[in-house]
Amino acid sequence: MSVQFEIRLTLTEGALLRTIGLIQRRGFSVHEMALRHEPGRQLLSLSLESEGRCPNILARQINRLHDVERVERLESESWQTTMADCVRALGKLLPVQEQRSGVAIEMGR
Amino acid sequence: MSMPELQAQSDTAAISGARLLVRCLRELEVDTIFGYPGGAIMPVYDALPNSGIRHILTRHEQGAALAADGYARASGRVGVCLATSGPGATNLVTGLANSMLDSVPVVAITGQVATGLMGTDAFQEVDVFGITLPIVKHSYIVRDAADIPRVLAEAFHLAAEGRPGPVLIDLPKDITIAQVSAAVCLPTFAKVKPQPGPGIELAASMMAASRRPLFYLGGGIEIAFAENAVRALVDASGFPCAMTLKGLGAVPGDHPNSVGMLGMHGNQAANLAVQECDLLIVVGARLDDRATGKLDEFAPGARVIHMDADAAEISKLRHADVALAGDLIADLEALRKVFGQMQPPPIGHWRRHTGELREKYRWRYDAPGDTIYAPALLRDLADQGGDGLLLACDVGQHQMWVAQHCRIRHPRRHLSSGGLGTMGYGLPAGIGAKLACPDSTVVVVSGDGSIMMNIQELATLNRYRIDVRIVLLDNASLGMVRQWQELFFDANYSETDLSDNPDFAELARVFGLQARTIDRRDQVGEALDWLLTTPGPSLLHVRIDPRANVWPLVPPGKNNANMMTGEQR
Numbered sequence: 001m002s003v004q005f006e007i008r009l010t011l012t013e014g015a016l017l018r019t020i021g022l023i024q025r026r027g028f029s030v031h032e033m034a035l036r037h038e039p040g041r042q043l044l045s046l047s048l049e050s051e052g053r054c055p056n057i058l059a060r061q062i063n064r065l066h067d068v069e070r071v072e073r074l075e076s077e078s079w080q081t082t083m084a085d086c087v088r089a090l091g092k093l094l095p096v097q098e099q100r101s102g103v104a105i106e107m108g109r
Numbered sequence: 110m111s112m113p114e115l116q117a118q119s120d121t122a123a124i125s126g127a128r129l130l131v132r133c134l135r136e137l138e139v140d141t142i143f144g145y146p147g148g149a150i151m152p153v154y155d156a157l158p159n160s161g162i163r164h165i166l167t168r169h170e171q172g173a174a175l176a177a178d179g180y181a182r183a184s185g186r187v188g189v190c191l192a193t194s195g196p197g198a199t200n201l202v203t204g205l206a207n208s209m210l211d212s213v214p215v216v217a218i219t220g221q222v223a224t225g226l227m228g229t230d231a232f233q234e235v236d237v238f239g240i241t242l243p244i245v246k247h248s249y250i251v252r253d254a255a256d257i258p259r260v261l262a263e264a265f266h267l268a269a270e271g272r273p274g275p276v277l278i279d280l281p282k283d284i285t286i287a288q289v290s291a292a293v294c295l296p297t298f299a300k301v302k303p304q305p306g307p308g309i310e311l312a313a314s315m316m317a318a319s320r321r322p323l324f325y326l327g328g329g330i331e332i333a334f335a336e337n338a339v340r341a342l343v344d345a346s347g348f349p350c351a352m353t354l355k356g357l358g359a360v361p362g363d364h365p366n367s368v369g370m371l372g373m374h375g376n377q378a379a380n381l382a383v384q385e386c387d388l389l390i391v392v393g394a395r396l397d398d399r400a401t402g403k404l405d406e407f408a409p410g411a412r413v414i415h416m417d418a419d420a421a422e423i424s425k426l427r428h429a430d431v432a433l434a435g436d437l438i439a440d441l442e443a444l445r446k447v448f449g450q451m452q453p454p455p456i457g458h459w460r461r462h463t464g465e466l467r468e469k470y471r472w473r474y475d476a477p478g479d480t481i482y483a484p485a486l487l488r489d490l491a492d493q494g495g496d497g498l499l500l501a502c503d504v505g506q507h508q509m510w511v512a513q514h515c516r517i518r519h520p521r522r523h524l525s526s527g528g529l530g531t532m533g534y535g536l537p538a539g540i541g542a543k544l545a546c547p548d549s550t551v552v553v554v555s556g557d558g559s560i561m562m563n564i565q566e567l568a569t570l571n572r573y574r575i576d577v578r579i580v581l582l583d584n585a586s587l588g589m590v591r592q593w594q595e596l597f598f599d600a601n602y603s604e605t606d607l608s609d610n611p612d613f614a615e616l617a618r619v620f621g622l623q624a625r626t627i628d629r630r631d632q633v634g635e636a637l638d639w640l641l642t643t644p645g646p647s648l649l650h651v652r653i654d655p656r657a658n659v660w661p662l663v664p665p666g667k668n669n670a671n672m673m674t675g676e677q678r
Contacts, residue, residue, distance in 0.1 A: 013238075021242055057421060064419065064421055065247075
């Protein structure tokens, strides 16, 4: 699974290291990376690869970092659609007979 | 206490960064710091006397970090620890990881070499900011003394808000001696009134449609002080509930709806109920592998409602049909209100079934012989200690026996290293808890392996005459590892024999504690009475059968219905 993120970071010490470290610890490898400075912030563009990990969960994990102002997935899918990624990733963890289709999923606030 | 020196200073005077730091800590209502001095942090130590802040000198920085953790868990306030650069800072690491894994609000302040020396391999220089990046919620290097008030205010706010965690502040020595304005202007953070999440209606509908519902209560409840809200929902719904290790006390262990603790060493009633339920309402829990067993066979027939302060935990390991990420109290209260307007589900049969499971698998205390049966001793300890008892555990077999048999009735009264499993946690955590809750009877339950990990903190108990009582269960081995070697490694007992332990009662006396040793069952009642009624720090050394195992046990890689049981010793 290949995913692309754009992450807006504050201009604070350790913001980049903290974010990249989290991404790698959570089972994603960084294939491409670009960092661009803007007034008061940095924009980090990433291309990531992972087997069996949910990019939506990763986005939430990145988003809870204090250094992160915003996380955006660059694919054309909407956030709601990309929940399907999670279901696919979790599919490896759930028994086949328990996988349900069409289940309403409420996103957190 | 005399008028704090720092408060008496003019706000317009210039003071050192260290004095400004201490002044800010006072403003943040810090009353206790656990720490250990050294070169780079000396200016802060110079500012501490007469500041109005109580400093507890532990005998190892890990003890300071874990004591701050215990203080925070018992009180719900931010715990603070202090160490110098280099080894002082690295010795905090295990404690910070412990707080991170269990979501405990701690602020750690470390000395650092002067900014001009950073990056030059200076004496006692280590990049603790980099080392701790994965195990803190956030961290700072202070580069300007004028930033100290902002950094401290942010650190305390971040440590406690949402899902709590440890925050590290690295403080170079030149920053602590730089002169800055004494004016403290701490930023404040607006409190947003929590609102219930958008999935409440759907969650209530699922509850009303269920036939075999079960609450799965985790440590997030005590962190959020949400016990009253969850108890009200449990009572209103009548649904049975199971608790994780960290969730014990969310509802009283003897509550009629409780089926007990689930997981690897949970009771059979809880584990079977989870496997049979058709709706699992997860509250403040992250579905840790020690609780779920084999994940793809966990609660196989259940839909899931997941409520947690941390949105990143929802659907991380198990798909949530309804996600309620946010304030637990707001969501629980809203759910109770909406569910209360619905037709309650017919769950009489399920309630009877879970009640029968609870009766069928009730703990037994009729182990044969006259050696001391640790589960019975711990049950008696909880009974005799009553509601004033606050337990701090170490890690291993005794930790599981405490969780199983002490029938924890209240949140924040059972401190246990759940996520990291830190041997050596119990004694310093008990110290922190006693200082946070001086009216509680704090009992540390430890093992002969764990106690030696932070044995030096007996000196801290004695130095301040902190009234912590210790029950040391001594099976002359690293019991949990020995048990696994017996069961899963063909009884190849590799490096788990501790039969050369010191005489623990004598050792405790050397440190200035009162101490006794018992090894027969008929001594237990009188010994517990002595422990609980004799003022001052003390240690009860309890010799138990080295072959004793913790039952039941879900073997690794198995689902929670596959529980092994064995002989009680």
